[in-house]
Amino acid sequence: MSVVAYPLTLYVDDACPLCHAEMAGLAARDRSSCLRVVDASAAGFGGDEATRAAGLDQATLLHRLHARDAQGCWLVGIPVFAAAYEAAGIAWMARLLRIGWLRPLWDAGYALVADHRWLLVRLGAPRLVTALLKKGTVPIFSTAENGNRPQ
Secondary structure, three states: OOOOOOOEEEEEOOOOHHHHHHHHHHHHHOOOOOEEEEEOOOOOOOOOHHHHHOOOOHHHHHHOOEEEOOOOOEEEOHHHHHHHHHHOOOHHHHHHHOOHHHHHHHHHHHHHHHHOHHHHHHOOHHHHHHHHHOOOOOOOOOHHHHHHOOO
């Protein structure tokens, strides 16, 4: 596992209510301003200097969650979620997503969710995600764990 240098710029599909609910919930919990959210779904989005230099077009950014850390390292998929949950102070979820032997399961699960997110939207998943990420609902870092939290 490499160390993520914050702030982390996330390129999200904000047109997707499920994606929006999760990223808005994480951003609301990000007390240290470690997350920068960019709406890659905006009409005419041509990327920024970093995405263009990496050869990432809008379709690629919308297919799977991409992020770039402060040192220019790119993350895709589950590592992005782990870093974002860490920044939001939800340490247990970040640790769970970083368990190496579970990574194939997380990758497969994320692929299913990403590929079928509009079905999940129709089934009400954004309301569930919003409720789960509401402040006070999901346990966050204790004072003792705060030493590992991005500053």
